[in-house]
Amino acid sequence: MNNYRSPLNDLRFVLHHVLKAPEVLATLPAHAETGAEIIDAVLEEGGRFCDQVIGPLYQEGDKGCRFENGGVTTPKGFRAAFQAFTEGGWSGLTAPAEEGGQGLPYVLDGAFKELINGANVAWGTFPLLGHGAVEALRHYGEDWQKQVFLAPLVDGRWTGTMCLTEPHCGTDLGLLKTKAEPLGDGRYAISGQKIFITAGEHDMTDNIVHLVLARLPDAPAGVKGISLFVVPKFKVDREGNVGERNAVACGSIEHKMGLHGSATCVMNFDAAEGWMVGAPNKGLSAMFVMMNSARLGVGLQGLGLIERAWQNALAYAYDRLQMRAAGGAAYPDKPADPLIVHPDIRRMLLTCRAFAEGGRVLALYATLQADVAHNAGDEAARAEADTVVSFLTPIVKGLLTEAAVECAYHAQQVYGGHGYIAEWGMDQIARDARITTIYEGTTQIQALDLIGRKTLMANGAGLKLVLGRIAAFCKENAGNAALAEFLPVLAKRAEQWGELTQRIGAKAAGDANVAPAAAYDYLFYSGYLTLAWCWAQRVAAAEASSASAAFKQAQREVARFYFAKLLPRADYHAAAIDAGPAALMALADADVGVQS
Amino acid sequence: MNNYRSPLNDLRFVLHHVLKAPEVLATLPAHAETGAEIIDAVLEEGGRFCDQVIGPLYQEGDKGCRFENGGVTTPKGFRAAFQAFTEGGWSGLTAPAEEGGQGLPYVLDGAFKELINGANVAWGTFPLLGHGAVEALRHYGEDWQKQVFLAPLVDGRWTGTMCLTEPHCGTDLGLLKTKAEPLGDGRYAISGQKIFITAGEHDMTDNIVHLVLARLPDAPAGVKGISLFVVPKFKVDREGNVGERNAVACGSIEHKMGLHGSATCVMNFDAAEGWMVGAPNKGLSAMFVMMNSARLGVGLQGLGLIERAWQNALAYAYDRLQMRAAGGAAYPDKPADPLIVHPDIRRMLLTCRAFAEGGRVLALYATLQADVAHNAGDEAARAEADTVVSFLTPIVKGLLTEAAVECAYHAQQVYGGHGYIAEWGMDQIARDARITTIYEGTTQIQALDLIGRKTLMANGAGLKLVLGRIAAFCKENAGNAALAEFLPVLAKRAEQWGELTQRIGAKAAGDANVAPAAAYDYLFYSGYLTLAWCWAQRVAAAEASSASAAFKQAQREVARFYFAKLLPRADYHAAAIDAGPAALMALADADVGVQS
Known part of the structure; x- marks a missing residue:
């Protein structure tokens, strides 16, 4: 009863006409070949995947993941959809060719992420955090780590996680207690409990790569004593051979308000084998690399949810007949006028449209600036774009997630009592949206x-x-x-x-x-x-x-x-x-x- | 993990110091005896009932009602609590002595309703709508109907419902289709489907009295063709003898976003036996009598939920240590400062407090005016108070329910990720609050x-x-x-x-x-x-x-x-x-x- 159709027309309008993305990309050496045709073709294919593969699973996903015997079973259809996703090459959209990716620009990835999140935000969390892990490894990993971990993360054979939060600290990572004991041979034994780990355990891939913040034995207190470690679910040696099960296990999954299709795991590390990524006690900078990518990603969750809320509310406002227009019957042949004639219904709908379409420009502008920041030939241009992305990132995340909560609210309200009933799916949008103003930084x-x-x-x-x-x-x-x-x-x-x-x-x-x-x-x-x-x-x-x-x-x-x-x-x-x-x-x- | 304590101190402050309720009541003949001592004693007892009997069932209630073989099983403990409620004489708080009630003022009932809703809003829906039914019967019922139905509704042996909404109409009751065929002997055969019927079926009482809007065969179209009928679950004759099962049955209960402890029923009337209440085609006025009482009641749901959200968020803000105060450590002996030191946490908390304490004055002022409107010796005083209550009712309902949604949001946000996890109960407050801006008039x-x-x-x-x-x-x-x-x-x-x-x-x-x-x-x-x-x-x-x-x-x-x-x-x-x-x-x- 809850529908979604990829807003390809508006995406094309924003990319081609508002942002003139092809022209901007043409100035970037890495993307000089990404013309309008490629953009349109990718959008078309991506839209089809979202509308036909993951979109129809949205309400099914609300039934949730199951936790049994240490394993997590994802909702019906999620695993097959993930397979289709990786087989379609969607996993490595922005990764360079040498990592096995498609080398496409961030702005196109941003557009695709909006579609994923509009179609099925919970499903989208499984591939989402792998991107952060990739970014961290790409920037800070040793050569062998890149060699071993990047390819399977990029092509989606494995997924990644970000293990930051502990029971007593989320925002304040300086308080974290997870320990990393050096084993003398470059390996570390990681011990501690991490909570709220998105996709910490699931049945979609053979291996899961955890990026874990922990403290060395001699680490200074606070944030200056945090290091980053890579800890795979199944051990991986320096040659990339996958070995036995590592001592990291999912203890339980959370019962949440929404986003039920996403497994939010308690992860217990019991002297699990890991390797340091980057320098000792410099984990926070590596974490921020993951985080910034994730924050724009959560802003795009907000955008996708706004679009979904708006589409359904609009359709209902045309369909539902209730009361007459203030100036007299607008549709005298019907038993009552459709909701769309009522000024306050329009206020709610137009608020959704204003946030959806305006927010699309905002979010994609930021991702296009990320392309410039990464790929402009000119250093000054890169630096300038980087400053703009950095400035806009908290706005994209903060505004679009709060707007998602607001628009989900409006869309429910347009539905009246039916907005409160699970069958119609509007309450799911509201419940799913609620986490976006909290995670990856409130x-x-x-x-x-x-x-x-x-x-x-x-x-x-x-x-x-x-x-x-x-x-x-x-x-x-x-x-x-x-x-x-x-x-x-x-x-x-x-x-x-x-x-x-x-x-x-x-x-x-x-x-x-x-x-x-x-x-x-x-x-x-x-x-x-x-x-x-x-x-x-x-x-x-x-x-x-x-x-x-x-x-x-x-x-x-x-x-x-x-x-x-x-x-x-x-x-x-x-x-x-x-x-x-x-x-x-x-x-x-x-x-x-x-x-x- | 989610607590509530009746805010008796503030209720006393509002009733005695802000509103000077005892002085106002002293001027009303019916309540001249309701002094400060009686008010305090009732509050004290009522608070005990809420804190000790229904409050502890709040999170249990979220597991929901069960529907099996046409029957509804309420959550564990709900039935026993209802028994304690009726045995304590709480059901008939405002009803006059001749109906078996306590004859206490509306303002005291308003205060008690706030406590019920703060302690367990879903449980509170079972007695809530009986009040509306009582009001309708009291104003429009024939003598024998009052005789037969009022006493058991007042003392809580039976509960009542308001059957208005149908699948194709909620706000626009002019569209309703349920039919009432006269049987010639004063009885009518009611046929049709009603949805969203709160407490339409349950296991708390032997009988349920449905107040049903339906159309007579010759009724004009629209709202001018609606009549009100009383349709008991078990047939009742003019002498009050309870007979066989009536042809009204619960077809299913809704899966809702929240308020799971409240049974929201689809009710099917299949030539069910009923009697008209009031004049033919004048059902809407009778409905408004029920509705106005219910609207203040829903405003008080908002108030109760705000208080509950605020109490928990405040406790968490004192307890949870995260980051340091902007000006440097405020509690240097602790590993981090409690949330309460952070300005934006305070903004959210103070917003909750402002709505809770300010809203308490607003809501109780309105109920006190209702006492004046009903019981002032002077007609002009009654009329004036009635105008004030009428004006304030949509404000109480609209503002306090929207504020409940907002405050539940803030309280969740104060909890961070834990606000999204069922265990802490904050998401339940948000889900429960969401219906209040929708039902009994959006x-x-x-x-x-x-x-x-x-x-x-x-x-x-x-x-x-x-x-x-x-x-x-x-x-x-x-x-x-x-x-x-x-x-x-x-x-x-x-x-x-x-x-x-x-x-x-x-x-x-x-x-x-x-x-x-x-x-x-x-x-x-x-x-x-x-x-x-x-x-x-x-x-x-x-x-x-x-x-x-x-x-x-x-x-x-x-x-x-x-x-x-x-x-x-x-x-x-x-x-x-x-x-x-x-x-x-x-x-x-x-x-x-x-x-x-």
Whole structure:
């Protein structure tokens, strides 16, 4: 009863018309050959895989994984779909040819990930974290480790995990206790318990490669004493021979609110054999390499879920007859009018559309910048794009996952009582979406990252670049009549964004709580501003395209809706920021809950 | 792992100090004897029942009801708890003595309902709808119907239901198809299918009394052709003798997102024997009598869930150690600082506290006004109070249920990954809360009710009374130093509330979509304004009380937080209202989803 169709038309519109991805990629040596035809062909094939193979398993997946005798059985059909995925070569989409990959750009991978997550977000978690493991090994692994682990991870014979969280620490990895004892021959014995390990155990592949944070015996306390280890489920020697079962086992799987098709495992390491990846006590940097890739990936989970919520809510709003339009029957031949005639139903639907289509530009812009950051011939261009991706990553993750929660909420609400019933699948979207604002760094952590490391500590480098690009966009479109109503608002808002940031910076110097108290609202303020830019870009691109008049008008009207009804939320966030930390911090810890 | 303790201290504070309930009740002939001691004794006993009997069953209840062979088995312990409930005399708390009730005021029942919903909202649905049935029978039933049905419903030997929704209609009852054929002897044969019937079938009582909306054979189409019938599960004759099984049966129970402990039934009526309640084709008015009581009840579900979310999140924030305070270690002897030191954790906690404590004033104020509306000696006083309750009901229902969804979200977020795991129970709060914005009229329906029937169509009668009371409060406290920072803001906001309403009214005359397009934002605007008044009242009451300095300060600081960080949301809603309906309605129905 819950459907999904890959939004290929809009993906093509965004990639070709809004972002002009083929033109940007043409400037990158590694992707000079990735023309529009290849992009379209991959999207077409990827869409088919998502719509026909994993999409139909979405509600089945909600029945969950089973844990028995230390093993995890994935939902019916998941294993076969994974086989189809690897056989189709989807696993190594962005990996270079020498690792056995397709060498395609990140932006195309981002588009494909959106489709996977729209079609079946839980299924998508099985391949997802392998990418992070690959990134970590590629950057920090010794040659033999790359030789042994990369190929099977890239082609999907094996999957990967990120083993960070422990029962007493998630956000605060400095507290972690898992130990790594050197065995003298380059091997380490890893002991400890990791929790919330996505795809820590499953029945899809022969081996699973765990990337594990642990402490050496002499490690300093805190985050400066964390090292990274590779620990395969079945032991692998330096020649790549797979041996006996390693001493790592799944102790149980969590009963979660949603994402039931994804196995969230307690992993027990009992002197499991592993090798260090990178330098001793430098595990956190390696972890961040995995994490940044994973954060954009979770932002794309948000995007996929928004699209799924929106598609179903829209279909229901056309189908369900209930009450008459305020001005009188709009469809007098029907017993009642369809929901779509009601203003507040439209508010919820347009909110979903604004986040889905605007968010698509945002997320794919970030992934396209990742391509530039990795592959531009010019070092300065690489550095600049890298700064932009770093700045946008917490916005993509924070805004699109929170928007997913909001849009899932709206979509359920459009369904009324039926939105609460499992059969219709809308509650599953809401339950699945709920984890996205938590894992791979909560919204709070994204917010601190954005305002701290990515802004105040970087002297606003990322913001300045983005503001520069907004200014360039405004200048370029100065004579564009279709944008006349939007550009002055966008320019004014961009100016306010800079001023707000400076106000925070000025106050932050004198009070350590200013930045963390402003962080959450700053994330959303920045998100709404960025999305305004995305919507202005969509209008400009639609206008310049040969799309239908109806589509052009729809883009203009959704942009108007966004500017009139959603962008003003930025003012609320600015007001909350300007109120300062006092309202949050005045009470002593013990008095936050004091009763009469 | 998920706890609840009846917030008796704050209930006493609200009833005695903020609302001065004993003084108000003393002016009502029916409740002149309900002094502070009785209130406290009932609260104390009620709190004990909730904390000791139903509270511990909260997570067990999430395992759900079972449907087998047409029967519904409620979760372990639910039946025994219901027995304890009726034996304790809780079922008939507000019913008059002549019906076998305790004759206590609505405000006390409201307080008790908050406790029930905080302790176990799903369990609370079993007694909840009996109250609506009682109200309908009391107002519209024939004498013999009152004689036969009221006593067992009041004392809890039987429970009641409201059978309104059908598969093709929920909000739009004009579409309903269930038929009632007269049998010639005063009896009717009811046939049709009703869905989403809370407690439609269960194992708690011997009989269940269904109040069913259906159409007579010659009924006009639409809502003017709906009549109300009483249809017991086991037939009852005019003398009250219980006979054979009636032809009404539960066909299945729904698999829902949450509220698993509550049986949501498909009820099939197959020429079931029933009697008309009230006049032919006047069922909708009778339905509204049930509905209004149920709507306040659902608002109190929201309140109970907010309190539960807040209590657990607060405890976790004190307990969980993660990261250091921004200004350096606050608890250097611990391996990390508790979450409570982090500004954004406090933002989430204080939001919960602001809604819980402010919402308590709002909800209990409304129920106290219901007492005045029913029992004041003076007719004008009754009418005035009735107008106020009518105006506040959609605000209580709309705001407190939406706030419950929001606060459950915050509380989960405070728990991080553990908030997503069933064991901790936070996800259950979120899942349970999600239905409250849907049933008994969605938030959208509350919003239309508030802006339409309760405001524009009533010439602003309710708003004027509330604004008058706010003005009186400001005047009364003009010299109160503790309120000096709040009153000018409150007075200014109240003025804006009136102006905004007039702007909407003026525009609504020319465009039927103006009011429904503004409705949602107007509901929240009104809600935030009302809550600002509630918070000002709390500060005034705390200041005037002999409470601890810490409590007084906490009230001031949470009020400051509310005024600085939550009340500005009203501006966003005002901006969205002033943007008008164009942004929502410009696109043709078919183009809302048009793609390139």
